[in-house]
Amino acid sequence: MTEAPSKPTSGSFPTTRAEGCPFDPAVGYTELREKDPIARVECPAGIDAWLVTRYDDVRTVLSSPGLSSAVPVMGHANSEVDLTQAGTPGSIIQSDGEAHSRLRRLLTSEFTVKRIQALRPYIQQLIDDHIDAMLASDEPADLVRDFALPIPSLVICELLGVAYEDRDQFQRQSAILTSVDVAPEVSAQANGEIQQFVAQLVVSKMQAPTDDLISRLITRANESGQPLSVQELVVLALSLLVAGHETTANMIALSTVALLRNPDQLEELRANPDLVPSAVEEMLRYLSVVQFGLFRAITEDIPLGDETLRAGEWLVTSLASGNRDTSVFPDADSLDLKRKASAHLAFGYGAHQCLGQQLARVELQQVFSTLFTRIPTLRLAVPFEDLKFKDNTLVYGVRSLPVAWDART
Amino acid sequence: MRVSIDEDGCVGAGQCVLAAPDVFDQRDEDGIVVLLDKEPGEHLHEATREAALLCPALVIHLAE
Ligand code: HEM
Ligand code: SF4
Numbered sequence A: 001m002t003e004a005p006s007k008p009t010s011g012s013f014p015t016t017r018a019e020g021c022p023f024d025p026a027v028g029y030t031e032l033r034e035k036d037p038i039a040r041v042e043c044p045a046g047i048d049a050w051l052v053t054r055y056d057d058v059r060t061v062l063s064s065p066g067l068s069s070a071v072p073v074m075g076h077a078n079s080e081v082d083l084t085q086a087g088t089p090g091s092i093i094q095s096d097g098e099a100h101s102r103l104r105r106l107l108t109s110e111f112t113v114k115r116i117q118a119l120r121p122y123i124q125q126l127i128d129d130h131i132d133a134m135l136a137s138d139e140p141a142d143l144v145r146d147f148a149l150p151i152p153s154l155v156i157c158e159l160l161g162v163a164y165e166d167r168d169q170f171q172r173q174s175a176i177l178t179s180v181d182v183a184p185e186v187s188a189q190a191n192g193e194i195q196q197f198v199a200q201l202v203v204s205k206m207q208a209p210t211d212d213l214i215s216r217l218i219t220r221a222n223e224s225g226q227p228l229s230v231q232e233l234v235v236l237a238l239s240l241l242v243a244g245h246e247t248t249a250n251m252i253a254l255s256t257v258a259l260l261r262n263p264d265q266l267e268e269l270r271a272n273p274d275l276v277p278s279a280v281e282e283m284l285r286y287l288s289v290v291q292f293g294l295f296r297a298i299t300e301d302i303p304l305g306d307e308t309l310r311a312g313e314w315l316v317t318s319l320a321s322g323n324r325d326t327s328v329f330p331d332a333d334s335l336d337l338k339r340k341a342s343a344h345l346a347f348g349y350g351a352h353q354c355l356g357q358q359l360a361r362v363e364l365q366q367v368f369s370t371l372f373t374r375i376p377t378l379r380l381a382v383p384f385e386d387l388k389f390k391d392n393t394l395v396y397g398v399r400s401l402p403v404a405w406d407a408r409t
Numbered sequence B: 001m002r003v004s005i006d007e008d009g010c011v012g013a014g015q016c017v018l019a020a021p022d023v024f025d026q027r028d029e030d031g032i033v034v035l036l037d038k039e040p041g042e043h044l045h046e047a048t049r050e051a052a053l054l055c056p057a058l059v060i061h062l063a064e
Helices: A029-035 A055-062 A097-111 A113-117 A120-136 A143-148 A150-160 A164-178 A184-207 A213-223 A230-261 A263-271 A273-287 A357-374 B015-019 B042-054
Strands: A038-042 A048-052 A294-298 A302-304 A307-309 A314-317 A402-404 B002-005 B024-026 B033-035 B060-063
Touching: A048 A055, A055 A302, A055 A314, A097 A113, A097 A213, A097 A357, A113 A357, A113 B015, A120 A143, A120 A150, A120 A357, A143 A150, A143 A230, A150 A164, A150 A213, A150 A230, A150 A357, A164 A184, A164 A230, A184 A213, A184 A230, A213 A230, A230 A263, A230 A273, A230 A357, A263 A273, A263 A357, A273 A357, B002 B033, B015 B024, B015 B042, B042 B060
Parallel strands: A048 A314
Antiparallel strands: A038 A048, A294 A314, A302 A307, B002 B060, B024 B033
């Protein structure tokens, strides 16, 4: 590692959103994009890093060679993380080069557009069942607990081939893992239990394969001549759970809040169901739930704009900021469901771009073509100002979402 | 317009299939891109450009 003379830091990594603006990224990005688009900042983890904030630069740098993902996820934004620890071995998100493409290629066939389309009826059924249950219940509804969390979790159960009788337990534990309100012991225990659960699942599929992702993955790896170890399979299955549950759940709940706060947009969506696919892209762009961007280690010098990012330095690309770049998305700070937003960065860019994006799209599309049709009078059951948001977790969202509707008379 | 793809770099994100289903598909076995139409007609040009723009691995090349 050479002591490269990098430009001095100009400030801190932005982490604080403006009071009363829960949909806008942390304060500071607009100015950075204008004045210092390739900045050096001090991060909460106690390191200095390059911070790239313009759309074009984010894409350019995320598709450059010379970056490593073998770093703790959100390592820059977490003051408690140990940056000397490389990523988890066998994790697709934290692997590089050949090791990464091997894992990715073993999984891509499970997430093709065609394959995910085939899940649409199952997803629709889940959505309908959960709406029925909310409508039938006498308890006050929390859209996070009753709808946004269970649906993506059950979709992953279906994908992984979790037996029906085990799904409640799986769901309870993964809900604990995504909660910010539980004690560390409780979350550590849920984490241990879910690891064990997934390990048992993997072993059972090795012994008696069924028609599901894990079983097919085992066969595919065996046929490639490089079988996956139990440990690797467990890590892969867990990363699908981690990557696919919280992200989608937060998008469902937060998008609902955004629509309720933009009634004119909601009206348009209701009036024109064909708008759903583009509306989903726009909500992904506008909300950019992977709120602290993507963290990478720089392994080879990368020229970018007027700067050279040097090997041995850290890099953060802000997806949220790139998604508000007005040179690509005019009037970027407003939600406009008719906008052509599909080139957004919410799923990242480059070789690690979200593997589950087609699944996330189908889930969100089915949710937003159903929710406000089945519950037309859906509204917040508390003042908007009382909602609490997840300001310091990897994935942004609303903590709970009390909702109400008019009873049918 | 002539389209070429570099299969080796494809990461199977499926963006091309969503943008231009008449031009691109994904192999069932491994999710890797398949070029259905090397010289798409005029009416497919915009969608094909969109696919090339969206591809996160930059493996769709257009010669116009
Ligand atoms: C709206 C929901 C989602 C969002 C916003 C999202 C966002 C992202 C982002 C930004 C990345 C890139 C990480 C990086 O480059 O370091 C990523 C990767 C990934 N996502 Fe998603 N995701 C979502 C849903 C899903 C779902 C439903 C699944 C699957 C069940 C999934 C599985 C993955 C996997 C496996 C990766 C790692 C890919 C790789 O490293 O090659 N995601 N996601
Ligand atoms: S968009 Fe690019 S990476 Fe994704 S499937 Fe098509 S060619 Fe492959």
